[in-house]
Amino acid sequence: MDILTQLVINGIIAGAIYTLIALGFNLIYGATKFFNIAHGVFAAIGGYTVFFFFKLSGAALVPSILAGVLLAGIAGMLSDKLVFLPLRRKRGSSVIMLVASLGLFTALQAVIAIMFSNRFQTLTDIFNIQKTYQIFSGVITRIHIVIIITVVSLTIGLFLMLNRTKFGKAVKAISDDDEVARIIGIDTDRVIGYVFFIGSAIAGLGGILIGFDTGIMPTMGMGLLLKGVIASIVGGVGNIYGSVCGGLLLGFVENFGVWKISGEWKDAIAFGLLIIFLLFRPQGVLGK
Amino acid sequence: MKIEIRNLTKRFDGVTAVNNLSLTLEGGKITGIVGPNGSGKTTLVNLLSGFLPIDGGTVILDDAIAVKKIRPHKIKSYGITRTFQDIRLFEQMSVMDNILVVLTERNLWCALFECHNPGHLQKAEEVLRMIDLWDKRDEPASSLSYGQRKLLEIGRAVSMEARVYLFDEPFAGLFPGMAGIVESILKQLRNQGCAVVLIEHDMDLIRGLTDYVFVLDSGVLLAEGRPHEVLRDRKVVEAYIGN
């Protein structure tokens, strides 16, 4: 195994996982202009839904995954309707929204922990070793191929949705100027509700895929969210394509970073990258 | 189309910006609203377009629907649209999309999966040719010049096919050529039977273009009538000079 090839593959895998979280985060940020910390917990909701149906209740895989994605989406939409929409109506500042989302995150995470305990769980029956494939001189597992294909299709799907559909134009309009969007007849509250659904459902799918790769914990959301946020900022916050750029850049920097220095530095490398971008290119690789 | 405003009131922290105002905007006419700065002209537009909540009074549409609360995204269904003194476009979108975005149906499934039909594209082309921006249709809105942006905003309002147009200083800062386009658009809308409301400081434009004028001062109606008569009114002249 050529170490360089393997590092490139590892960078792409890690980047794809970060992108998965950043995509939904950026979509929601674009429409609402606040850092939705609660976004991370929807990944855990997706993962635990599959855990409940597939592993505990013995349901079939595909319906369990659909349920997980759907439930994460619905939970996201409800979080908007019950918490963020009332705050927007009261013209709550983005700091108030951020604090509210942090509160929501903590509360939902606690609920998951109460229901399923704080323990680490796997989605598969045993820690089954994934089937692996050889790419040049590196290896990649089946679930990683699934993750990469998912990310590529989601990105293309979101691109088409935002640019080719009327719904996408409404989302972009809201992202640009939500007041004007309203006077041209866009029901911004409803559209933002759907944006929350789509974004949170993507996070839920991310949680499920990560669950099949390593496993799930109620606290998995914060770590994922932080990496997703770094990917968003590095790529260009609010920018869907920025999520991909930022996610990949973060994945590469982390994996090539630990090539020469030890593994405990991984988070330090990630946040170092964030600080460099905040100082020298706050608009991110792609800008807004 | 007709909008009747009865006893409309808006207060900001103790200052009454619009005070018990009653007036009627009629279709087939260009109605000028004039008054010194702070007289409540833009506040009136903001109230009618739902940007500000109404504190008191009623807006009656077509002698039929009485509204006490206007939600911004509802004004399209009332047939009302507006432009802004400080131009507000969708900067991220192309010139074409700034028009197309208003031509959408809001049914979710249609919105998610349907692309624009030929009718929409034809309408957008028509509007863009009218404001002379067809050649720039694929450029981002943010790249346009000031005047082009102003025209695009007016074009966006026109493509909404409303029946009441509230134009907040559409001529401000325009070169004569572009001002001519705006003027012809306003006249065209009037001829279609729409109620066109024009907030304007330039009294020559008011005289030349409007059919009826309301003069506001400190949120109350100071005078109304045909432009030539009203603008000679002593009260009106004093209000301007005294300000």
Place this chain on the structure above:
Amino acid sequence: MKKTAKIIIGVVAAVMVVSAAYVHSMSKKPVVKDTFKIGMIAPLTGDAGFVGVGMKNALLMAREQWGDGRYNYEFVFEDDQLDPKLSASAAQKLLNVDKVDAIVTVGHAPRITVPLARQHDIIHFAIAVQKDIPDGVNNFTHWAPSVKLNGLLIKEMQKRGIKKVGVFRTTSLEAWVAYYNDFLDGIKNTDIRVVTDQTFKKGEKDFRSLIARAKPTNPDIYLIFVETPELEIVAKQIREAGINTPFTTLEGFEVTEQPELFEGYWYVSPVEPSEEFSKAYEARFGKRPPVCSPNAYDIFNLLATAVERAGSSPSKKPATEQIVRELKKIKSFPGALGDLLVSDNGMVMSGVQLKMIKNGKPVALEH
């Protein structure tokens, strides 16, 4: 005869009066036993709650079995939920409010209690592996010593001809760092070498690039120093990278929920608690004794033995210094964890065991 009868009656009466008076005086003035107070700081709730509950049960069981001794033994149990902040406040409460004579700790509490034990001159017994915790003055530990665990690990490596060791370990937990340092000390004069040492933080889930770095060094065995779930994730990702090298560890494999990953691999852990202890515990509490409970059981017995040997009068418990002197005299003691020896530097030396996962279950191997 009449006179004799009178004398007999008189003597009997006198005896009865005297004995009645004696009995009366005895019941009126019993011996006042002094109370030796033992505090415990351990998680009683939360994920690790089973550890503290097991320790509490073992202490109570040990006291019941001890029966009526020279002194009374009283417990104060504090729940720290494995949170250092709570450990600290629990230690302060035990010392300043309950005024305990000894404290038993586990988790983060040992490190916090060490200086406090010195300051208040009490005995602190920690279930901990760190070498710098016991001092033989106030602080003692009862856990299979890292040096002994590593000794057996290294001996087995030599026996199996293992020369190149690849290490994956976390630096987030003191115990693993301590184990690793002792391992390095242990291999100094052998031909065993660490060919790759990959370190990571607790909570890391993606080891793929560390594995890519380790792979070209081709170790004979991977030594993994981290607990579940990172243990299983590292093992799984090593296998997914197409590496079939065996794994080993200290303690780790028996608590895994994925024994399939470690099937057929040997490792070293502290000895199993004695059958006698396990059976008694199971009979009393209805389940197998959890980790740390035999240690707590032994700690009570060692303490009580030393206290009773040191004490001169039941009405006055001995001073810490006297108890410690007696504690360190214990060189062979039948404990739940085998034959125990208290070293002069305050470590209770218990046994270690070579084990292997066979059919998903830990099995003891001869060594």
